Structures are given as C-alpha cells and as structure tokens.
Amino acid sequence: MSTSQEPQTRQRGEIVRLPSGSLRVKVYAGIDPVTKKRHYRTEVVPPASDPAKQRKQAEKVRTRLLSEVDENRQVRTSATVGQLLDEHVQYLSVEENTLAGYRSLIEHHVRPLLGDERLGRVDAKVLDSFYSELRRCRAHCRGGRYTEHRTDREHECDDRCRPHQCRSLGNGSIRKVRAILSGAGKRALRWGWVGVNPFDMAEPLPAARPDPQPPSPDQAATIVNEAWADLDWGMLVWLAMVSGARRGELCALTWKCLDSDTGVLTIRSSIAQKGRKTWEKETKTHQQRRITLDEQTVALLKAYRQHCAERAGIGTEMPGEARIFSTDPVGRSWLKPDTVSQRYARMCSRIGWDMNIHQLRHYSATELIASGVDVRTVAGRLGHGGGGATTLRVYSAWVAEADQRAAGSLAGRMPELPVDLAGTNSFSVSQGNEASGGESPYQKIAADLKGSIACGVLNPGDALPTVAKLAERYRVSAGTAQRAIAALRAEGLATVSRGRRATVADPAVSVDAAPAEVVSLRNKRTAT
Template sequence: MAPRKTPSKPKQRGEILPLPSGSLKVRVYAGKDPITGRKNFLTETIPHTHPELQKEAERVRTRFLNQVDEQRNPRTNATVDALLDEYLGKINVDKSTRIGYEGKIRNHIRPLIGHLKLSKLDAHAIDTFYATLRACRAHCGGKGNFIEHRTKRQHVCNEKCKKHVCRGLDVSTIRQIHSILGGALKRAVKWDWLRINPLNQAETPPTPTPNPHPPEPEEAAAVVSAAFRDFAWGTFVWLTMVTGARRGEMCALRWDLLDLDRAVLQIKTSIGQEGKETWEKDTKTHQQRRIALDAETIALLRAYRQQCEDKAAEFAQKLKRDGRIFSNSIDHSTYWKPDTVSQRFSRLCEKLEIDTDLHSLRHYSATELISAGVDPRTVAGRLGHGGGGATTLRVYSAWVSEADQRAAGNLRGRMPTMPVSIDVDGSATSTMEPEIRGPYQQIAADLRGAIVCGALKPGDNIPTVVELCQRYNVAAGTANRAVAELKADGLVTASRGKRAVVAPLSESSFANVVSLKNRRANK
C-alpha cells in the first residue's frame, strides 16, 4: 500500500524580508509592468523602530494582497514625468494650447511631483501639491526669504532685484493644471498603467468666479480720443471696442473679409504668438462668424482704407486683396503682432492713469450690448462664444447702473408673490410654508421650486418615480405621494402609463397655488 502523501501547505504570497538595519521590507508581486515588461512589485519598508514591527509588516502585506486581488494596484513603476512625456506625445491640440500645457508642466508640475512614482501619487500628494501652488508660485511654501534677481546672469543688483514676496497662483491657473493632470491620469487608466485615477479622490480646485472689469464709458471715451492721435491705431482700438473681437482675431483681419457695402466683417482666423514666434490659426472656439457694423464704423473704415491706398500709391504699390487690415507693410502683406498691440494699449492706459487692458474692451462691448437690450445669444454670436449665451452672461456682462435700474423695474412684474405680508403699521408677517417634515414634502418642495423659478417649464417632464427614488433614497410610495401633491396643486398633470409633465400655469392659477399653500400653512 502506497504511503499517503501529506498535503503541502499553500505557498504564501508576498515576502517579508529582513534588512541589515533590522527593518523589514514587504514585497508583493503585482504582475508585469506594461511599459518595461519587467516584473512589478509593491514594496514598503517598515523601520526597525516601529513598536509592532512584525505585525505591521503583516498588515502591509495583507493590504498589498488586497490591492492586487481587487485590481487597485498601480501596474507600473513609471513616474509622473514619464506619464507626462507620453501624454504630450499623444494629445491632439492646437499649437497655442500645447505651448500653454508645456509651460505649466515645466514650471509647476515637473518640479513638484514629476519625480513621484504613479504608485505614490495619491489624494494626499495631490492636495499637498495644490496647497503649495496656492501658497506661492515660486514653490517656497510661503516661507521664502530670498532675492528675486532680474536675470540669472552675473550682474550688479539694482532696484529691479527685489526681495521675494509670496504670491500664490490664480485659481484659474490651478484649475488649468488640474485639467492637465486629469487628462494625463485619465489616459494612464485607459492605458492600464493605473487601476484607479487618484485625482478622483483629491479635492477639486474651485471654479474661479468671473469678475470682469470693463472700462467706464468716460474711460473708454478717453482711451479712444488718445488712440486716434495715430489714425491706424485709433481705428484698431475703435473696431476692437465695437466688435468685441479677441486681439489675435483683430490682428488676423483681412481686407477681403470686410464688405463695406453690406457693412459686414467676417472673422475666420486668429494670430497666435509665443515669444517672437507668430502663426495663423483657428479662432479660440474654432468658429467663423460674421459681424454687422454700424454706419459710423463703416464710414471710419472707408476713410482708413482710402488712407492706406493713398500711402501705398506713394510707393507705386497697391494693397493686396487679401492683405491684413492692420499692417506695417505698405501693401499690408504682414500683420500686427498680438503682444505688440497689448503692450501698446497698456502704455496708452498707463499714461491716461486708467486701470484697464486690451481684453477689457471685449468686456466693454458685451456689457454695453446687453445693457442696450440686445439678447445674450446675439451678443454671444458677435463675441464668438458657444453655449447659447451662457458664457456671455456669466463672464462678460458687468453691472451697468442704468440697465440695472431698468432690470429692477421689469423684474418686479415677473417675480412670484412675495412670501411676506406687510401690515398697515409696517410690520411684516411671514406667509411661508411650515417646516418640511416628511420626505415626500421635501421632494414636492424641490420640484415646486424648480417649476416656480422656471428651471422646469410647462410641457417639461418631471423626473420619473424611479429617478426620484434613487435621488432621494425613498420608496416608490413616497415619490408617488410627492407627485400627487404637485398634481393637487395644479402644477403637474399625470395619468396612468404616462410621465408627469409640468402643467401650463397662468397668473390666476399661480395665485391659486399660492393661496392653497397659505391655507395649508395656517392649518
């Protein structure tokens, strides 16, 4: 009879290796590196000073094994620098965008976290990275005590060499860095370099609050008057103010895209610039647009073209048919550079002691159009915005006193009934609904508010019962009860087998709903 074989113990996964210092090194195999093809290990060293050295090593080994089994472990030992190199080599963006990406990667991402392995890039590392950027753009951690020299070459210091003052990066710049990191890490997951995206666990930088500062009408008039000491420069400033075009778009304007008879200007391209290098490219939103011009502007452009033709005739030349509208060449074959016009405008405003810049003329154009009653979609079309005017209203429409007063008068007739009753003696009594107690009341209140404010319009479908159950984590009976209350108020119509929709709401029915709510509050 053959001897019975003793079952062998299963091979233990992972290793706990003693080091000469007395510390313990934990190592767990995590598959092959997709980049190098070599074996990839998760490793961590437990210092010999740890009070529970062996137990801590076992805990780390168990954690690594769980990560491998649940496929949450990084698949590579590549660094953030390696990922960024691969990312820049794969993305398809225009030249201006790429230059912006490379600058932020070179100045901020590589110096601070480029050396980190992707396996070490977690939420804490990313949050710390953003905190450093908010503290100081020089990455001194807010504790810098050094001189910022005007040049890196050997020199004698003067007033331009100043003591460092910490200034954090703007919120918008940190958001852009966050976007670059997000794009790279998203591809790392797609390429199977990472199992999960660590950026999803980190704190997302807040969205910057739009705060446009267009020049006041008096300031705009002063700028225009001073600019017209040079007729070509004055025409440029005036046309920028009228059209709200970006500086690169203004520099790219051509004579063959200006129809003086139909009073229409076409914008098809833009001029990009980085240092001394310039190039022609698509507009920022890759949209071509036609802008109608007023009679005064057309008369100005006719006079300006005539002046340009007369100057060319003096040198026995003619304007090129597709020549640039604003040019230093006799035949207008070249264009003005965007940085040059920005610097010239800044010097002009500095002499006038006006705190504005060339881009603010774009704010000015949008603000004046909206204050004149032009609808946001039309303004968005002139400025070259997408989103049906949402960007225009959110960013480019500053407050105008006269328009604000007019809006206040118009708004009163469109507001719902004020939830406060003013007595003869001037005292106020609230007519608000009592405190919401049940879940169905909360659902009904949220939907009622969306209908009253116009977020849900007549004919729109309200969320289904299934969606309400998932959103509020309630049973189907609770969601149905909320819809039934809205139906009783006359705010929605519902029938068996069909989705509930917002009912048409006249002024009289709206008053009935408010009266019904008040009666319920008094019960």
Template sequence: MRISLLNQVYEKRNPRTKATVNQLLDRYLVEAELEFSTRDNYVGYSKKHIRPLLGETKVGALDAGVMDSLYVELRRCRDHCKKTKGQTDHRTVREHECDDRCRPHQCRPLAASTIRQIHFILQGALKAAGRWKWVTNNPIADAEPPPAPKGNPRPPSAKQAARIINEAFKDPDWGALVWLTMVTGHRRGELCAIRWAHLDLDHGVLHLEKAIGQRGAKKWEKDTKAHQDRRITLDLETVEILREHQTRFKTRTSGLGLELRDDAYVFSLAPDGSRHLIPDSVGQRYRKLAERLEIKTTIHKLRHYSATELIAGGVDIRTVAGRLGHGGGGTTTLRAYTAWSSEADQRAAGTLATRMPARPTTAAPTIEFPDLEPTSPYEHLAVALRDQIIAGTFQPGLPLPPVKQIGADNNASAGTAQRAVKLLADWGLVELNPGRRTIVKYTAATPVAPAPISISLPPSVEATTTSLDLEVRQLGETVTKFRADGNPDSNADLRGLLVGAIRRSGGELAEIGDYELVVRLAGSTDPVTTFVATK
C-alpha cells in the same frame, strides 16, 4: 465578487507601471493635441512646478492626498523655498554681483487660476495614463483644486470710453481699430487677422475665421480661440468708419503705384497691407494711450465693455456670447442658427451702436493763410507747393518729395526748399518729422461721400425698424446728432436710443426729463416725432 474586489485592491496598491510623473509628462506633452501657445504654457508650468515636486514620484503612487499636498505647497510659495533663513530672491539666475535688486526672499503664493491650470495639466496627463493602462483609477478625480476665481470685469466707463475714442482717432487708422474692438469685443489677435475679403461692407457683415498667435518673437496664423467660424453684424456707423479706413488705404497704395488686394490685412503698417499687425504691439500701444489719459485699463477690457453694454441694452446672453466668440452659449447659438445675421444679432449691432461714445468729427481742418505777397524765393516756392497740395497733387498721409528734389524740380537751392517746407508746416499743411519724411496733413474740404449702405434685414425686422436720423436736445439746445436703426412708433426703442445718447455725451440719466429726441427718417428733413421720456 470577492475576487474582483481583491484584484482592484491589488492593482491599486501595486501599480501596473513603474513610470514616473516625469516620464508621463514627457509622453503626454508630445502626443497631446495642443495649440502651440497652450503647449508652451504646459511645458513651462511642468518644468517649474510639477517636475520639481512630483517628477520622481511613480504615477501609480499618486492619490488625492498627494494632489492636495501639491496644491498646499503651491499656495505657500511659488518658488518652493526650503523654509531656511537667509535666502535671497536674486534679480537673475545668471552669475552676477548682488545689488539692491536682490532682496531677502519672501514667500508668494501662486494665483488660484495658475494652480487650476496645473490641475488641468495633471488631469489631462492622468486621463491619458488611464487610456494607456498605466493606472486603473484616476487619482486626481478626488483632489480638490482651488475654486475658479469669481469674475470681476472692470470695463471702462462711458466717459472713459469717450476719452479713449477721441484720443485714438487722432490717428484715424488706429481709431478705426480701437472702435472696432469696442464694438465687436474681438480679441486683439482676431483683429490683427482680419483681411478685406472678410468684410462685406455692403451688407454690414464681418466674417471672423482666423487669429494671429504670438509667443515671444514667434508669430503665426491660427484658428480663433474657441475654433469658431462666426459672422458678426456691424452697425451703420462702424461700416462708415471701415469704408473711410479703406479709402485712406487705397489712396496710400495707389500713390505708391500699388494695389490693395482682397487678401490684404485690414490693419497693417505695410503700404499694401501684406503684413498683419503684431498683437503684443497693439496691446502696448493701447496701454500707452490709456496711460496718457491716466485710465487704468487694457485692450482686453474692451471685450468686457462690449459685453456689459450689450447686456445693459437688453441683448440676450446667447447672442452676446456668440458675438464675443465664447464657448458654451456661443457655440450652441452658432449651431442653432445657420444664418448668423439673425434678428437677434441685428438688434445687438444696433443696440451697441447707440451706446458707443461719439467719435470725433473728421471734417477737414480750416486753414487760414496770412495775407502774403510773396517776395522772397522761398515764399514763392511755398505758395506753389501750397497750391499743389490743395489741388491734390500731393495726397494727405503721403510724404512730400525730399527737400533736395523739391529744390531741383523748382530751380531752387536746398536751403530755399527747406524754408518753404517750414512755411508749409506753419500753415498746417504738412507735418515735420525730424529724421523722417515730411507728411502731407491737409485734406480737401469736400470729402468723398461713402457708397450707400444696404443691410438686408429679416422680414420681421424690416416691418418694424428703419434707419433714422436722430437729434438729441437738452433744454432746447442740440447735444448730438447720429443715425441708428429703430422703430419710430416704439416708445421702448426711442427711450433706449435716447438713454444711449445721453450716456455717450456724458450726461446724467437722472436729468432725462430735460432731454428730447427729434426723430426723422434717414435723409429726410421733416421730423416724424419728438420723443420726451418721463423720469
């Protein structure tokens, strides 16, 4: 026993390796199985914070005291200044002439979350050193990094969510993406990777298996963050929005003589959906949308919104974690339930649908044409083009032929054709884009009805829930109408549907006694019941 103890003391004081922390990091960062962006982060943190402070230290000389001193230094100054007067924070590391952007140095600490990242890098590297027999004891085991920051999610409020949805749907394709983000809570990289083959709109299921990674200009397809292959149930409203999105996509592709393939991306700027959106660009567009509305938020906060609304609706934590793709509870749920379209997930989809803000109506615009007796050539040409647009010869969302071609096809000059197109814009039929093609705006007044949707529910759900047409009234005046799944005989279900509708419409729950919920079976005009909640 004495000899064993002496050996342990000897090995601790006399390391079995002379390798430095720099050498350890060199080998660890090459051999560790890390995702590309994670490895890039690790390399950056090592270069800026670990190597300058510990790089020449021998691995065997590390202990808890050295680690704690490192964390103290990181909390003092992120630039690891020499504590001398007259230092300057330069605007660039390149040679330059200093201006007002170069200021006297001010020490700023690293965030606690960043220090914890550095701790995890060293933890992984020293664990590997133990496997390689470079050290006998892992010195980081007794070190104390900063505690994990407390979660402080700040999702948009119900009123803000309604404003965001209304603004996003000014572009229906963009509105569909923002809506799906809000409903599912998916990360932006996951949304960019969804293909039409991943959507089963007949059964209302989204299969999520990939994500788009981005690091600067480099982009690649990868597994989801938690390496989960999960299926998410979609509510009826979301299915209808995706069907409309698919119809618009097919109209554009067919107008260009292309075919919408199953492996095409659902959200794409390419006419045939062959290229995915760029995650950073999606985040930037959402940020600009929020800035226009003067709402301080990011697209990642929509994950918080989805989780908050589900939890507020009574959905259990495991189901919420599974829908968001979180580890821990989400992973356990996926392992426990082989059929992800479970009763709990069906309830989750229906619950979130009732709490979503109402999307703006997409009815065709009413266009009033002036009483025009065409006399000049450009007016005759404008009327002819108007009739072709209304008849569907020129499809909405697609560009008109160039002005020169319009003139040539109608035996008119380019100037006459240009004045005719300007008149179409005045009537609201087309959208003029300086420097780009003119886009048709008019949509036929009779939209194509979406294909019927059938969602297979477990027997226990089918026995108690059904699709309902619901009308919310306040003091006798209709506030909103929508469709959702629920049990018309359950006061709890009806109250939940009513509360969700009041929140979406911007009403006050304190005035719930002023509201009533008229319940009809889907497609029926006869009320089943009228629900009035007590305060």
C-alpha cells in the same frame, strides 16, 4: 539582510517575515508597461504582540491586493509622475503657445514637487500637500531667504533686485496645473498604467469668479478720442470696441473679410505670437463667425479703405487680400498681437489708467447686454465657447434678426467720434452719418436739457434730472442717459462730481470744457 519564509500553501502572492518583525505582502501584478519588467504590488504589515492576529491581517492585505489586481484597479507600473508627464505632452494636440505654457508649468511647479513621486504613491494627502505648497509660494522657497534678481545674467543690482517675498501661484495657473495632471492621469488610465486616475482625488478648486472690469462709457469716450490722434490706430481701437474681436483676430483681418453691402465682418483666423515668432492660425474656438456692424462703422471702414489705397498709391481701393491693419502700406504683413497690447497699455497709461486691450471685449459684451441683447447673440458675436458654440450650430436662425438688432443697439451706445474727423477731406464719414437716420437717443436727451437751460427752466446751480429719471422718461438704458449728462459736461453746461447729482454749470466760473483730446486732435489734423 536575511529573511525567513512563512510556511504557506501554493497560492497567489507571498507573505515574508522581515527581521524587524513586520510581514511583507507581495503580489504579482503583471508586466510593467514602462520598464517591461515584472511588476509587483507590495505592502508591509507592522509588528504586533499577537503573531496570529498579525498573520490574519497580512492575509487580509493579500486578499485585497489580489482583488485589486483582478479588477484592474491597481497601479500597473513603477513609473513616476515626471515620466508620465514626459509621455503625456508628446501626444497633446493644442496650440503652440498653449503647449509652451503647459511645459512651463510642468517644469517650474509640477516636476520640482511631484516629478519623482511614483504613481502608486500619489494619494489625496500627497495632492493636498502639493496644492497647498503652490498656494503658499510660487517659488517653492521652503521658507528660505534670498534675493530675487531681475535677470540670471551678470548685472549690477538695482531696485528691481529685491528680497524674496512668498506669493501664491495664481488661481488660474493652479487650475491649469490640475487640468494637466488630470489629463495625464486619464491618458495613463487608457494606456493601462493605472487602474484609476490618481489625480482625481484632489480637493475640488473653488469656481473662478469673473471680474471683467470693462471701461466705463466716459472712459471709453476718452480712449476713442485719444486713439483717433493716429488714424490707423484709431480705426483699430474703434473696431475692437464695436466688434469685441480678440487682438489676434483683429491683426488677421483682410479686406475680403468685410462685406460692405451687408455690413458683415467675417472672423476667419487669428494671429498667434510666441516671442518674435508670429503665425496665422484658426480662431480660439476653431470656428468662423460673422459679426454685423452698424452703418457708421461700415462707413468708417469704407473711407479708411479708400484712404489706405490712396496712401499706398494703388488706386481707389485696397485689394481683398491686404490686411486691414498693417505696418506695410500695401497690407502684405500683419501687426503683432503683443505690439497691439503694448501700444494700448501705453496709451491708457498716458491717460492715467491701468488697462489692457482685452477689456474692450468686456466693454462690447457689457454694453450689448445692458442694451437688452440676448446672451446667446452676444456669445455668438464674441466667439465664446459653450453658449457661443451652441449659437454657431444654429447660425442661420441667429444672424437674421437678433444680430442686426445687436449691431444697432451697440452703435447707439458707442462713444461719439472726434468732431473734426467728418471735416477731413481725406477721411469723410458724412455718408454714413446721413444714413444713420438722425440723432442718437443720448443726443436727443442732451438737446432737450440744453433747451431747458437756454429757456431758463434750469438755472445755474440747479440739479439736473437723475440718470434713473432720464432713463425712465426717455425709455433708454442708464448708460445712454449717462452719456447725455457727459455730453453736457463736455460742452461746459453741467458740473459733475463723484457722489453728487449733476448740476447746471455757472457761466461765471465755467470754462470751455471741450475735451482736451478733441482739441489736441483738431490741432494735429489742421497742422497736417
């Protein structure tokens, strides 16, 4: 292809007329930091009916390119987005699981769509098209029809091999993709590859809407009763509900993390898992935290520690280095976080619910806030970032009064323990119950209602006071009043149905309404 050089004076950059009639503007922009070759900025001015106007437009383009080069705002490399990401991930300092997730998003969603795009050509339109495709179909099917097989290996297709249906990539994953690209752009800017971060031109994503969906008090009571069918599993679920600790933090706990005298549980580390591999690491926020436990939970843990020691045949107390929750009788190994999640999901599935163990953190936070504990204290107990980090920086002022009040508030809102645990010789919590100082608020409300029923003030079929009236009369939260109604229902004294007020049960049609989980647990414990 032949080109003709436009006559011009000695100046930076050149303007070349192409056979098509267009003018190509070319400006030297330094050495490419990736290829180590001379790097040029080029732009083409389309043909025009008036050559003089076309030439004037080309001069403006040349002036603009030179200005961008002088102000270091130009792209200084011909590297592609894929090359930048390959370099970027090598320098990331994140957890192994997080890095694996980033690599998966890059390989499945970024590289197929943007990997071959040069950094200099990434603009707002390219990014809008990219994110639009992620929202259209996570498989990037381009509108084709095919079968999604359950495995890449040779197999006989069944109902799990289905025709492809386009589904959007989740908003959380899209936010992670944007964070990856933005971080790579910032690194390229520091390295001198680009003058500005091209990925910041993307349209802002809508803020995430939290949807914690914690178990209700009634559901929490059922979960606790179901879990206590196995002593070890029941203790783990109970502590998860009380402390709000993450599953990996629960798996990492050792007995030296518990100070029985002060009732403080220290969260020092967490167990991470990728496939079959597990390892101990720092907590998610890379900081230790201390959680004050209520007296009943401390008594439970004391009795459980003695029970574990007797079971292992190592005396009356487990050593401090032993894991609180372990498949090894002497506590030398930790539980796998995925195993804990799967067991919890299966347990809830048997009850008829689709739940995960992380929702116990939401339950703990919801109940604490509902009982009037300030958000800063709740964030500190749960180890949340942001507000939690601020709380930990003023830890000495936080733990003394507010955390003690938080422990007592949560204890009053926890589900009642299965009735037969206190009568088990090998696992007694009577000491902790005596130390708690008598009935909890919901038990007092339930006792008053029972008295009204017994003396005839409330007759079968009469409506019980509403939750709001009980909460106002006894100066408790709505959750505590609701637990009192649930206690009457469990004893067969009240009839509760969705959308209607609770009523006094009719003895003629009422049956023993003791929870099936408690009866089943009692039978199992008696048999053993």
